[in-house]
Structures are given as structure tokens and as C-alpha cells.
Amino acid sequence: MTLDHSSQKKTPFYDIHLSKKAKIVDFIGWAMPVQYSGIIEEVNYTRQKATIFDVSHMGEILVEGEGAEKFLQRVLSNDITKIGLSKAQYTLLCNYDGGVIDDLLVYKLADNKFWLVVNASNKDKDFEWLVKEKNEKEVEIKDESDLYGQIALQGPSAKNILKELLKDKGVGRELLDDLGYFEFIGAELFRSNSKVIISRTGYTGEDGFEIYMPWEEGVEAWIKLEKLGEKYDLKPAGLGARDVLRLEASLPLYGHELSEEFSPLEAGLTPFVRLNTSFIGKEALEKQKEEGLNRKLIGFVMDGRRVPRQGYELCLDDNKVGEVTSGSFSPTLEKPIGMGYVTSEVALVGGEIEVKIRKSHEKAKIVKTPFYRRG
Amino acid sequence: MVRTRPDLSYTKEHEWVKVEDGKAYVGITYYAQEQLGDIVFVELPEVDDDFSRDEEVCVVESVKAVADIYAPISGTIEEVNEKLLDNPEIVNSDPYGEGWLFMMSISDEGELNDLLTAEEYEKILEEEGEG
Numbered sequence: 001m002t003l004d005h006s007s008q009k010k011t012p013f014y015d016i017h018l019s020k021k022a023k024i025v026d027f028i029g030w031a032m033p034v035q036y037s038g039i040i041e042e043v044n045y046t047r048q049k050a051t052i053f054d055v056s057h058m059g060e061i062l063v064e065g066e067g068a069e070k071f072l073q074r075v076l077s078n079d080i081t082k083i084g085l086s087k088a089q090y091t092l093l094c095n096y097d098g099g100v101i102d103d104l105l106v107y108k109l110a111d112n113k114f115w116l117v118v119n120a121s122n123k124d125k126d127f128e129w130l131v132k133e134k135n136e137k138e139v140e141i142k143d144e145s146d147l148y149g150q151i152a153l154q155g156p157s158a159k160n161i162l163k164e165l166l167k168d169k170g171v172g173r174e175l176l177d178d179l180g181y182f183e184f185i186g187a188e189l190f191r192s193n194s195k196v197i198i199s200r201t202g203y204t205g206e207d208g209f210e211i212y213m214p215w216e217e218g219v220e221a222w223i224k225l226e227k228l229g230e231k232y233d234l235k236p237a238g239l240g241a242r243d244v245l246r247l248e249a250s251l252p253l254y255g256h257e258l259s260e261e262f263s264p265l266e267a268g269l270t271p272f273v274r275l276n277t278s279f280i281g282k283e284a285l286e287k288q289k290e291e292g293l294n295r296k297l298i299g300f301v302m303d304g305r306r307v308p309r310q311g312y313e314l315c316l317d318d319n320k321v322g323e324v325t326s327g328s329f330s331p332t333l334e335k336p337i338g339m340g341y342v343t344s345e346v347a348l349v350g351g352e353i354e355v356k357i358r359k360s361h362e363k364a365k366i367v368k369t370p371f372y373r374r375g
Numbered sequence: 376m377v378r379t380r381p382d383l384s385y386t387k388e389h390e391w392v393k394v395e396d397g398k399a400y401v402g403i404t405y406y407a408q409e410q411l412g413d414i415v416f417v418e419l420p421e422v423d424d425d426f427s428r429d430e431e432v433c434v435v436e437s438v439k440a441v442a443d444i445y446a447p448i449s450g451t452i453e454e455v456n457e458k459l460l461d462n463p464e465i466v467n468s469d470p471y472g473e474g475w476l477f478m479m480s481i482s483d484e485g486e487l488n489d490l491l492t493a494e495e496y497e498k499i500l501e502e503e504g505e506g
Binding site: 023034035038039040243244305306309328329336358 | 412413415416418434436438439441463
């Protein structure tokens with residue numbers, strides 16, 4: 001007998017996950033693999049070799065038309081005019097108070113054609129916001145989430161595995177060497193006349209790629225990648241490892257470090273907030289910048305072995321100064337690590353704080369982030 | 376690995392109890408460690424501390440979760456498995472053996488009758504959809 005996932009949405013890879021005995025959990029309505037062999041092993045594999053993740057639950061929203069760039073410049077915090085063709089950009093969708101509705105990647109597919117890759121948990125909210133805010137003419141917004149499956153191939157061997165796949169398809173292997181971080185290519189990878197997008201992006205702190213393919217080509221893509229990856233020791237990894245990897249790389253996660261309660265400035269995302277452009281939320285953020293930030297996001301490492309968790313209090317001399325937003329045992333550092341918001345005067349690298357874990361106050365030290373940077 | 380052992384007793388909170396020479400050894404079940412995933416920290420109780428049945432005794436933490444461990448019976452902690460302080464992963468690899476958590480005296484023999492047999496515990500797992 002297996003768990004009943006009949007009411008949940010399934011990605012193209014659901015049967016593959018089952019056949020590999022992945023532990024499946026409900027992730028905002030999706031039946032997703034949280035782990036295969038174990039989170040620690042999967043994290044180590046990603047850092048040392050390569051792993052393949054199913055991230056098909058992510059949403060894709062197409063924005064196209066003559067007014068597309070103008071519209072996106074007005075709703076997104078980064079400067080969209082700085083994205084070249086076939087490049088991607090990290091950006092934030094803010095509300096009028098400067099709170100974060102979502103963080104996302106914009107792909108510039110053509111001059112008037114952009115793809116927003118958004119968090120699964122926020123996809124419907126984003127789509128509704130975009131439609132509501134659209135007043136430019138000639139902008140079409142389409143939710144394409146159900147058309148595309150997505151695989152993340154991450155780790156030091158990712159490029160070599162992908163090269164084999166491209167070689168097989170007669171696509172120049174050198175393309176990948178020339179492909180910069182946050183750049184992408186379109187290729188006919190699995191079926192003819194079917195475009196697949198390969199971008200040099202990811203959420204693990206490793207070199208890696210995200211591959212978007214038509215939903216119905218997903219299984220072919222996964223099987224092919226796994227087969228070519230055999231000699232590189234490619235293994236599947238689940239959302240559990242993905243969360244630990246992104247925390248080690250200090251990448252914010254919506255619902256943890258980001259929400260409508262926090263501003264991108266407090267989250268330390270200033271480089272992605274272009275106050276010289278005009279966008280929704282700008283006035284609130286400018287004001288916040290002028291007045292100074294009350295709280296800031298920090299990273300900390302624990303002294304002991306106890307693991308900080310979201311919602312635990314951060315204290316200084318027994319007084320609450322903030323709250324943990326994410327925490328985990330880091331297999332790479334072999335220590336518990338966490339991120340959280342604290343009052344600005346406390347947010348100094350090298351500072352000692354405490355994490356309240358049940359009745360005890362466990363020592364932690366504020367450190368420079370990211371916790372892990374690939375060498 | 377075996378999911379349940381017929382010679383042990385169980386609680387519906389996924390602890391196991393093994394009575395030996397009038398003392399009770401306690402650990403978490405195969406199912407519990409599997410649900411938790413990689414265990415990275417075990418907080419052990421203090422020797423000589425008294426607990427009533429269902430009272431929280433200690434905590435087992437994995438990479439992604441925290442589990443409270445409850446006293447399956449009333450009694451006093453007589454010994455703890457200190458090996459777990461440096462090697463908490465033993466709970467994953469050998470939950471019914473080297474991964475035991477603590478040993479306690481039995482203050483009320485009658486409470487042992489309220490524990491579940493392996494068969495009854497298996498039924499609970501099936502009801503949870505893990506049969």
C-alpha cells in the first residue's frame with residue numbers, strides 16, 4: 001500500500017519518483033519528492049558530483065507584446081532594460097508598501113517576449129496581481145505553468161553531463177562553455193521542432209543548469225539525462241536537499257526570508273532593487289532607505305549541534321532581538337546554520353547571539369554570508 | 376531492515392519498549408527514524424529524572440524536523456545511550472539495537488499491558504497509510 005496522492009497535482013516525473021522509492025510529500029498541493037537516499041547524501045552529491053531535481057512545480061508566466069518591457073519595468077524592482085536577449089535576471093515583484101509579493105527570474109526570450117519563472121506557492125497570486133496591474137496596451141499575460149516541466153541539473157559535473165546530451169543532438173558542445181551565468185539557449189533536445197530552454201541558473205550554489213521542456217517530453221528528458229549521467233555518478237535529489245543547499249548558499253526562500261512583511265532592502269537584496277527606475281513599491285522603499293532599516297537579515301552558525309528552526313527566537317542577553325527564518329544542519333559545514341531577521345544594531349558580523357530552543361538559549365555567531373561559496 | 380520486531384512493545388507515538396531484567400529500554404521505531412530522515416542531534420534526559428507516562432522526555436532532531444520523545448511508561452531514567460551524542464546517526468542505522476535512547480525503571484508494571492504489540496502497531500502504520 002502506498003500513500004494516496006490522488007488529490008495532488010503531479011509533475012511529469014511522478015512515476016519516476018515512485019519507482020525510485022522517493023519519499024513523496026505534499027508541497028502546496030503538489031506531490032513532490034522530498035528525498036530519495038537521504039538529505040545529507042543528496043547535498044553531498046550535489047556539492048561533489050551532480051544531482052537532478054524535479055522542479056516542475058515552479059510557475060512560468062509569459063508576458064508578451066509591444067508594451068511588455070514597459071509593463072515589467074513598472075511592476076518589477078530590477079532594471080529590465082539591462083537584460084540582453086537570451087539572458088535571465090533575478091528580480092522582485094513588490095506591493096505598494098515595498099513588501100515582496102514574490103521573487104522570480106525574468107527570461108528575455110525576444111524583444112517583446114518575457115518569461116517569468118515564479119515560486120509555485122505564489123504563482124496564482126502573481127498572475128492575478130500582474131493582470132490587475134496591467135494598464136499598458138498590447139501586453140498579453142499567459143499562465144504557461146502547465147505546459148512546461150522543469151529539471152534542475154546541479155553540481156560540478158553538470159556541464160559535462162549536459163555536453164553529452166548536446167553532442168548526441170548535434171548541438172555544439174562549446175555552446176555550454178560560452179554560456180555565462182544567467183544566460184540561456186534554446187535547443188531541440190528531445191524531439192524535433194520542440195524547443196527546450198537550457199539556462200545556466202540554479203538554486204544550490206553550484207554550477208548548474210535549469211532545463212525547461214514541454215510537459216509531455218519530461219520523462220524522455222529525465223531518463224536520457226540519468227543514462228548519460230551514469231558515468232558521472234548522477235543521482236536524483238529531492239526538495240529537502242534543495243532547501244539545505246539554498247540555505248548553505250544563503251539564497252532567500254519565499255515564506256521564510258521573503259514575504260509581504262519584509263522588504264527586499266531588509267533582506268539584503270539591494271542590488272536587485274533599482275531605485276533609479278520607477279516601479280510599484282519604490283516610494284516606500286526609498287523612504288525606508290532614507291529613514292534607515294529597523295531590521296536586517298543575518299546568517300548565523302551554531303556552537304552546538306541543536307538545529308535552529310523557523311520561528312525560533314533570536315536573543316541577546318536573554319532579550320528577543322529577532323526570529324529565525326530558516327535553519328538546518330549544514331552537511332557541508334558540518335554545523336547547524338540559520339538565517340533570521342534581527343534589529344539593525346545587532347546585525348553585525350562576528351556578533352554573538354543566542355537561539356532560544358525550548359527552554360535553553362543556545363549560542364550562535366553572526367557570520368558573513370553565504371555560508372558556502374564554491375571554490 | 377525490519378520494520379517491526381515481534382519481541383518489542385510499541386506506542387502509537389512510534390516509540391518501542393523492550394523489557395529486560397525488570398527495566399525498560401526505549402527507542403524510536405524504524406518508521407519514526409525513516410520519517411525523520413537524517414538524524415543530527417539527540418538530546419538525552421538526565422539520569423535519575425522521573426517521568427510519568429506520556430510526559431516529554433527528550434528530543435530527536437533530523438536535518439528537517441524535530442521529534443519529541445514521550446515516556447512510554449512511568450519511571451526513573453537509569454541510563455542513557457551516550458554514544459548518540461557524538462553519533463546520532465546510529466538511530467537511523469540501528470533503531471532497535473545500538474540506537475536505543477534511554478533505559479528506565481518501571482514504576483507500574485500494569486502500564487506495560489497498555490503498550491501495543493508489533494501486530495497492533497503494524498495496524499496503526501497501515502492506518503497512517505504506510506502499511
